[in-house]
Amino acid sequence: MSTSVKTIDTPVLHEEPLIRGNPTFDAVTEKISAIAEAKTPKMWYVAIGISSSLMLMLFAMILYLIWEGIGIWGLNIPVGWGWAIVNFVFWVGIGHAGTLISAILFLFRQKWRTSINRFAEAMTLFAVICALIFPGIHVGRIWVAYWMIPLPNQMVMWPNFRSPLLWDIFAVGTYFTVSLLFWYTGLIPDLATMRDRAKTKIRKLILGIFSLGWRGGNRQWQHYEMAYLLLAGLSTPLVLSVHSVVSTDFATSVIPGWHTTIFPPYFVAGAIFSGFAMVSTLAIITRKIYGLENFITVNHLEKMNKIMLVTGMMVGYAYGCEFFIAWYGGNDYERFAFINRAFGPYAWAYWTMISCNVLVPQIFWSKKLRTSIPVMFIAALLINVGMWFERFVIVVSSLHRDFLPSSWDYYTPTVFDIGMFVGSFGLFFTLFLVFLRFVPIIAMSEVKGVLPQADSHHEGGHQ
Amino acid sequence: MNKMHSKGGVMLAEFENPVKLLEAAQKLRDAGYKNFDCHSSFPIHGMDQAMGLKRSPLGYIVFVIAMLGLLGGITLEWWTSTIDYPLVISGKPFFSYQAYGPVAFAIMVLSGAFVALFGMLALNKLPMYYHKLFNSRNFERAMNDGFFVSIDAADPNFDQKNTGKWLEEIGGKNIEMVEAE
Numbered sequence: 306m307s308t309s310v311k312t313i314d315t316p317v318l319h320e321e322p323l324i325r326g327n328p329t330f331d332a333v334t335e336k337i338s339a340i341a342e343a344k345t346p347k348m349w350y351v352a353i354g355i356s357s358s359l360m361l362m363l364f365a366m367i368l369y370l371i372w373e374g375i376g377i378w379g380l381n382i383p384v385g386w387g388w389a390i391v392n393f394v395f396w397v398g399i400g401h402a403g404t405l406i407s408a409i410l411f412l413f414r415q416k417w418r419t420s421i422n423r424f425a426e427a428m429t430l431f432a433v434i435c436a437l438i439f440p441g442i443h444v445g446r447i448w449v450a451y452w453m454i455p456l457p458n459q460m461v462m463w464p465n466f467r468s469p470l471l472w473d474i475f476a477v478g479t480y481f482t483v484s485l486l487f488w489y490t491g492l493i494p495d496l497a498t499m500r501d502r503a504k505t506k507i508r509k510l511i512l513g514i515f516s517l518g519w520r521g522g523n524r525q526w527q528h529y530e531m532a533y534l535l536l537a538g539l540s541t542p543l544v545l546s547v548h549s550v551v552s553t554d555f556a557t558s559v560i561p562g563w564h565t566t567i568f569p570p571y572f573v574a575g576a577i578f579s580g581f582a583m584v585s586t587l588a589i590i591t592r593k594i595y596g597l598e599n600f601i602t603v604n605h606l607e608k609m610n611k612i613m614l615v616t617g618m619m620v621g622y623a624y625g626c627e628f629f630i631a632w633y634g635g636n637d638y639e640r641f642a643f644i645n646r647a648f649g650p651y652a653w654a655y656w657t658m659i660s661c662n663v664l665v666p667q668i669f670w671s672k673k674l675r676t677s678i679p680v681m682f683i684a685a686l687l688i689n690v691g692m693w694f695e696r697f698v699i700v701v702s703s704l705h706r707d708f709l710p711s712s713w714d715y716y717t718p719t720v721f722d723i724g725m726f727v728g729s730f731g732l733f734f735t736l737f738l739v740f741l742r743f744v745p746i747i748a749m750s751e752v753k754g755v756l757p758q759a760d761s762h763h764e765g766g767h768q
Numbered sequence: 769m770n771k772m773h774s775k776g777g778v779m780l781a782e783f784e785n786p787v788k789l790l791e792a793a794q795k796l797r798d799a800g801y802k803n804f805d806c807h808s809s810f811p812i813h814g815m816d817q818a819m820g821l822k823r824s825p826l827g828y829i830v831f832v833i834a835m836l837g838l839l840g841g842i843t844l845e846w847w848t849s850t851i852d853y854p855l856v857i858s859g860k861p862f863f864s865y866q867a868y869g870p871v872a873f874a875i876m877v878l879s880g881a882f883v884a885l886f887g888m889l890a891l892n893k894l895p896m897y898y899h900k901l902f903n904s905r906n907f908e909r910a911m912n913d914g915f916f917v918s919i920d921a922a923d924p925n926f927d928q929k930n931t932g933k934w935l936e937e938i939g940g941k942n943i944e945m946v947e948a949e
Contacts, residue, residue, distance in 0.1 A: 467868075475871045525892045
C-alpha cells in the first residue's frame, strides 16, 4: 500500500502560472522597460501618422461645427440626439473595463489583473476624453459651456442640480479625474524603475520628476498600498454609478423606450461588456507587436472572454426584459416603441445589435473557441460594433417616431456625423500610441509581486 | 519614525530575495532598530509586521475628507437651489435629496481620491528629489531586482563597525556606508 499522499491531484485547484516562462525580476524590468526605451519602431510612425490625421480631421470638423452650428449633423425634429450622443455613451462605456479591472478585480484579489490593468486604465482615460468631446460640442454655444459648472457668475445664476444632465457632468468628470489619479498612483514605482535605468540626462530628469523620488522602502509601500486600496474602494462604486448616471439622461425623461427603471443596471452591464471587448482587442494587438505573450497569456484572454460571456448574457436578458415589460406594462406608446424598434424602419440596426451582442458571445461557451486568438479577436470587434448599435438603437429608434405621427421622421447621419466618429477613433489611437511609446505598458511592480519567487513564504527565493 | 534627513550616512546591505529580506527585517526589529527601511521593487507580503510598523493612518484621513466632501456637496446643492437661486422646475421641490445624490456622491469620491493620492505622498514625504541613498550605485537596482536594508546612522542602536558585521552575519551582502554629499 502506498503511504504517499502527495500523489493526490486536484485538477480543480490547479491554476496555470499567471506569468509564463518563469522570468526573473530583472527579466520583467528588462522586457517592459525596453519597450519604452528602445528606438521608435517605423511602424509606430506609420500608425500615429494615420491616427493623428484622423484626429486632425476631428478637430477641423469641430471648428466647423462651432462656426456653423450643430445643424451640420443629421439631427432633425424629433431626432434631436443623434450620433454625438451615441458616440458619447459608446466611449464612456468602453472606459468601464479599465476601472473594473483596476478597482473591482483588485478588491476581489483577482491577481490576473496585474498584466492588463495598466493599459486598460490608459484605455479608460483615452476613451473618456473621446466621450467628453461629444456632449461638450453638442451644447451649441460651446463658448459658454462652462455654465454647466457651478461657478459664481455675474448673472447670479446656478446650474440645476436636479437635472440628470448636470449629474452627468459631475459623474463623468469625477470618473476621468479619479481614473487619472489611480493610473498615476500605479505608475509611480514603475517610473522610478525606469528612472534608475535611464541612460541619458533628459530621460533621468523627466522620469525623476514624475517618479517623485520614490525609493521603494517598505515605509513608503505601506502607505502606498493603503492608498491603492482606498482608490480601488472609491472607484468601485464609480464603475457602477457613472453609467447609471449616464442612463438617467434617458431614463428620467418621458420618452417611451427610455423611461424604464432597468436602464442603470442594463447600461452598466453593457459598459463592462463593451469595455472588455475593447481591452481584449487592444491586448491581442499589443501582445503580438511587443512579444508579450508570456505576460498577457491566453489564460488572461480567456478570463476576459468569460466576463464578456457573462455580461453579454446580462445585456441579452435586459433586451428581453424590456420587451416583456413593454407588453406587460400595458402602455400603448411603450408597446409601439418596442415593436417599432424590432420591426420598424430601424430593424436592421436592432438585429445587428442582437446578433453581435447576444449571439456572438455564445461562442465563448466552447473552451476551444474562447482560447483561440483569431476567433476572440473577431468576436471582440463584433461586440464593439454591436455595442455601438445598442446605443444607436436606444437613442434613434426611440426618438424617430414620437407621440405625434405627423412629426415622424427618419434620421440619417451626414458626413460630419461619420467623420467625427471616425475622428474620435483617431484621437483615441493617437493617445494610445503615445502611451505605448513612452510609458511602461505593463505594471512591472505588480507583475513582480505575483511571481512565485515574490511570495515571502516561497522557499529558496530565486530559482 | 523615519528620520532619513538626519546628518550622517545610511548603511546599505543587500539581501538575496524577499524571504531573506523579510527575515532580516524581523531581526532588525527584534534587535531594537527604529530608523531602518527595507527596499524592494514591489510590496512584500508580511513586511509591515516584520518591521513592526503600525497600520497606515491614511484610511482615516481619507474617510474624514470624503465625508466633508459629501457634506460640502449637499450644502452647495442646498444653498444654490433653495437660498440663492430657487427655481421651479417641473414642480420638483427645491430641496430634493434624491436628486442631490449623484452630485454629492461624485464630490465625495473626488475629494476622497485626491486625498488618497496626495495624502499618501505627504505621509511618504514625497516628492523628495534628493536623498542620500541615491548616492549609492548599487541602490539603483532597488526598483529593479535588488532587496535592500538601509539603516540610518542616527539610529540609537547604530554602531558603524558592529552593525555592519551583524548585517553580514544575518545574510547581508555588498554592505556599504552611503554618505550625504
